[in-house]
Amino acid sequence: MPGGFRPLLERRYVLRMTEILAATEAGIARAALLLRAGVLVAFGTETVYGLGADATNERAAAEVFAAKDRPRFNPLIAHYPETDAAFADVLPTPAARELAARFWPGPLTMVLPRRPASRVALLAAAGLETLAVRVPAPPIARALLSAFGRPVAAPSANRSGRVSPTTAQHVLDELNGRIAAVLDGGPCAVGVESTVLDLTREPPALLRPGGATVEEIRAVIGSLSDGHAQAVQNDAPRSPGLLVAHYAPSLPVRLGAETVGPDDALLAFGRQLPGAGAVFNLSPGRDLTEAAARLFSGLRLLDADGTARGLAGIAVMPIPLTGLGRAINDRLRRAARANPADGSVVS
Ligand code: TXA
Ligand code: MG
Numbered sequence: 001m002p003g004g005f006r007p008l009l010e011r012r013y014v015l016r017m018t019e020i021l022a023a024t025e026a027g028i029a030r031a032a033l034l035l036r037a038g039v040l041v042a043f044g045t046e047t048v049y050g051l052g053a054d055a056t057n058e059r060a061a062a063e064v065f066a067a068k069d070r071p072r073f074n075p076l077i078a079h080y081p082e083t084d085a086a087f088a089d090v091l092p093t094p095a096a097r098e099l100a101a102r103f104w105p106g107p108l109t110m111v112l113p114r115r116p117a118s119r120v121a122l123l124a125a126a127g128l129e130t131l132a133v134r135v136p137a138p139p140i141a142r143a144l145l146s147a148f149g150r151p152v153a154a155p156s157a158n159r160s161g162r163v164s165p166t167t168a169q170h171v172l173d174e175l176n177g178r179i180a181a182v183l184d185g186g187p188c189a190v191g192v193e194s195t196v197l198d199l200t201r202e203p204p205a206l207l208r209p210g211g212a213t214v215e216e217i218r219a220v221i222g223s224l225s226d227g228h229a230q231a232v233q234n235d236a237p238r239s240p241g242l243l244v245a246h247y248a249p250s251l252p253v254r255l256g257a258e259t260v261g262p263d264d265a266l267l268a269f270g271r272q273l274p275g276a277g278a279v280f281n282l283s284p285g286r287d288l289t290e291a292a293a294r295l296f297s298g299l300r301l302l303d304a305d306g307t308a309r310g311l312a313g314i315a316v317m318p319i320p321l322t323g324l325g326r327a328i329n330d331r332l333r334r335a336a337r338a339n340p341a342d343g344s345v346v347s
Contacts (some may be wrong), residue, residue, distance in 0.1 A: 018172060019181035023140045031183045032147040035060075040067055040178075042157040042171045043144055044185025045136035047107045047194050047211050048164035049171045050079065050154030051179065052144075053124075061124040061153055062292035062324065067178045070160045071326045073292070075126035076153040077109050077194070078133050081145035086133040089118040089151060095221045096199050102220050105137040107194040107211025122296035124153040127331075130200055140185040156193060157182075166191050198227060248338035249303035249314055255336050257315035264315040265306030267298055277311045278302060288324040295328055299335065313341050 021027035021041075031041045038060045041052045051067065053060040055078045065073060080086040083100045090112035092100070099108060114120070114131040125131050133151075136142065145152055156164035157171045157179075165171045168184035175182075195210035197217065205227030206214060218224055251265065259273065260266050266276035270286040280298040282291035302314050316332055319325050 018176045018179050020168060020172070021181050021183045023183065023185050027183060028140065028143050028147055031144050031181060032149075034180045035148050035150075035152065038063075039180035040064060041144075041180055042165075042168075042175065042182040043141055043154070044138060044168070044183065044188055045079075045141050045154075045194075046138055046188060046190045047136070047192060048166055048188055049157040049168070049182070050077075050136075050152075051157035051171075051175070052079070052152045052154040054148075055079075055124045055151035055153035056119040056121055058121040058123050058293035058297070059289065061121045062289045064124075064153065064155065065292060065327055066289055066324050067175060068155065068158070068160050070155075072330050073123065073126045073295075073327050074155070075128055075130075075132060076124050076155050077196075078120055078124065078131060078151040079141070079145055079154050080133060080135050080151055081142045082135060085145075085151075086135055089115055089120055090131050090133050091115055093199050095204060098220050099197070099199075099217070100135075103212050103216075104135040105142065106135070107137070107190050107192075108217075109134040109194045109196045109208075109210075111196065111198045111200060111207065113200055120151055120153070121293075122300070123293060127296040127299070130198075132196065134194055138185055138189075140183065144183060164193060197224075201225070201227075248335050249299050250339070251303050251306050251311065252313035252339050252341040253332070253336040254313055254315045254341035255332055256318050258318075260315045263312040265302040265309075265311045265313070267302055267314055267316045269317045269319045273315075273317060276315065277309060278305050282319075282328075288320070288322070288328065291319065292324045292328055295331060315341075 021031050034041050035054050038057050042049050043052050053064045083104050096110050109132050111130050111132045158164050158174045166188040168182045171182045190211040193210045195212040196208035198205040198207050203223040203225050205225045207227045260276040262277045264276045265278040268281040280302050282294050319328050
């Protein structure tokens with residue numbers, strides 16, 4: 001922004017709004033600095049604008065879901081400046097290497113097994129053993145990713161249930177005041193989301209059609225099953241993230257616990273119930289963003305600890321159904337359904 005006089009009132013107002021960063025060296029450096037500080041920065045890719053967060057920071061990932069008003073913790077795509085950086089967080093199959101050589105940088109996202117050493121936050125990948133990775137094409141996006149030096153988790157930069165933004169102005173229309181900044185890379189060249197391929201299956205499955213066409217992909221890897229068409233046929237939810245089996249604890253899960261005993265591993269929220277055999281408190285201060293950030297690690301810790309100590313199950317205290325609480329409750333209901341405490345089979 002050129003220097004010069006701006007009335008004080010306006011300047012105060014501007015401080016509370018989302019910063020618009022120009023695609024200059026200074027703008028990119030500022031965007032990287034904000035990401036490092038754990039706040040959200042939208043940036044243009046060739047497909048749509050992404051709502052970027054430090055993928056290694058659970059709290060920043062939680063802020064993404066809060067800013068989007070997402071009712072569920074869908075797994076996010078991790079973005080990298082180049083193929084080697086992406087493959088440092090996942091285990092590439094031979095087909096994945098061929099696809100990377102052909103399509104990256106470009107509008108293709110690959111779901112691959114996550115490396116145990118991956119630094120990507122559990123919440124960013126919705127607790128899954130797989131991780132979706134992609135290398136976007138625009139030089140500005142790649143410059144940001146290089147400058148930042150860590151994976152960037154980025155869903156499309158729209159509020160939940162709205163269309164994906166393809167200009168910086170669209171992002172502001174959706175998220176002004178909810179995110180720290182938007183790096184203006186101009187309009188997106190492709191304008192539809194990336195193609196999502198699941199390479200953990202044989203043959204690989206198309207989870208979402210997008211910028212890289214099925215014909216182009218088949219030309220590289222031969223056969224490709226249509227996970228997207230199967231989902232539509234089975235009337236499954238349209239989001240591919242819902243097709244995969246999300247992490248479920250091995251211990252039975254009981255929701256809405258009002259009392260607990262020595263046989264219970266307690267997932268607490270707020271002031272914790274007395275008498276449990278093990279406790280993990282999501283947020284003693286009842287902060288839903290903190291609770292979201294700690295949800296997957298808490299479930300895993302209690303599952304491991306409770307199993308080691310021979311406890312009967314995980315008891316979860318009630319969590320309010322407001323803001324991020326909706327996504328937290330959605331996730332917990334899935335965990336309870338996968339392994340109900342009363343042993344019943346729920347379809
Ligand atoms: O073009 C794009 O892909 C844009 C730009 C910003 O990169 N991003 C985007 O993100 O569209 P999002 O969150 O709106 O969509 C990502 C899709 C979701 O449908 C999600 O379920 C799926 O990818 N996905 C992510 N990780 C997955 C995983 N581990 N397994 C299966 N599906 C996954
Ligand atoms: Mg989206």
